[in-house]
Amino acid sequence: MTTDNALVADASPVAKTVAKPAAKPDGEGVLELRNLTAWYGSFAAVRDVSLRIPPRTVTAFIGPSGCGKSTIIRTINRMHETLPGARIDGGVELDGVDLYGSQVDPVQVRRIVGMVFQKPNPFPAMSIFDNVASGPRVLKTIKGKAEIEEAVERSLRRAALWDEVKDKLKKPGTSLSGGQQQRLCIARAIAVEPEVVLMDEPCSALDPIATLRIEELISELQKTYTIVIVTHNMQQASRVSSTTAFFSLGEERAGRLIEAGPTNEIFTSPREQLTEDYVSGRFG
Template identity: 65%
Template sequence: MADPIAALTNAQAARAEAATRVQAPTAAGMDVEQLSAFYGRFQALAEITLPIHPGAVTAVIGPSGCGKSTFIRCLNRLHELTPGARVTGSVRLEGVDIYQPGVDPARVRQLVGMVFQKPNPFPTLSIYDNVLAGVRLHRPRLSRAEADEIVERSLRAAALWDEVKDKLKAPGSSLSGGQQQRLCIARALAVEPLVLLMDEPTSALDPIATYRIEELIWELKQRYTIVIVTHNMQQAARIADYVAFLLAGEDRTGRLIEFDTAQRIFTNPKRKETEDYITGKIG
């Protein structure tokens, strides 16, 4: 099998790799160095530098408007889809800068998947076809046996298989909100990412559905690197191994105030701004 990281800069190799049976993913690390993000003349992020540790959950916290969502969108080049948006600095996936010339953005987004704030299954597609939506972009000649295997594996990984195995042809939109979000997670997992980005994945869910997603995140980090944006400090304390705290000043530009283990951030932060935020004094 072709090296998935090396295939970032070789579209032909990427297609060849995608045509083979995909092995179980290995969680990959990322390194963010001096990352700044812009929307036209407005600077949303300034010189963010931090590691994304493999096989761990990194929570990105901070008040609204500090650039949390922009930050994780920069980790798989979704940011650049906004007209006028650009970045400076580097984001390395296992040593390869995803912004270097020759890197295929579509391949980046396959290896670094995204789950959004609101569940967004394709409403006209069945549960089965929702799971396969991304896979078929890379493997259009997928056999039925291969498709069945990917659907079951992905739904099992998202802790949804037992709930939907008898209604795979039902519309994805027929599921509850929590089930729809797990379906979106299954869709992201189906293309075998190395890193999974989650932008407030439980903010639109009830407490029971939120608990199930948190349980799932804990299980998924055994195989994937996870970066999650959350406004919920209790959630961050429950599920995160590392925490990055962003804060914007009067110029509305987000900056990294502190990065450390979750235990240190929530028990003994180094910066007063961090303590003030997690105790509710600011934000």
């Protein structure tokens, strides 16, 4: 796609800085879920999930509604616990650090693990520019007016939105179309330079064309970030991800991880009958 090429192959100095420094050696940056159980009060929404997610890959979480996919990704950036009564057992490790360790500040975890939500949620009463700049400004990750402007442009370029908004950066973020708003939210999330980007059904509120653009963007972003995406759209999972994890409902209506593996295997020759039934559309 030409837009895609404009995103990465642009000759401007900003575009050159888009690519992160050389990739880390293998094994570093791994995201690992260990016997993770997520509770809402006394209800276990999802039980005993163990999964290893390699860095700079796209992993899709698929499965029927209510099987805890969204809950699981919300445990990765510790957003789960912001709901009353919500807690976890087990652990999440990123690059060798236990994200639930006693010395860990959950606020900082959310900086390192960004998130894009189902419905685009640009900050109201903020311009396109301010939406993207809000993270770096508040977290003081970038200082100086020129540096922030550069970071905003870089993030908007990476989110494939720059060309559409560069002349109206002062317009409210909410004035954009749904698909543009979602890319704005992606730009906002990556402006603070996270390691992991979680996406909770990021295209479910978008039309097919906007969906396509986000999907192209995801394959572009995986060069820099580890991406975990929850989706109900199996074509989407097969298009964007290299690894797929299939969740389903287990005992006591608790979700569980049925199997995970390379996406083409999950879709063509899964080990479990349940997965086979789901990906072939026999249930769910």
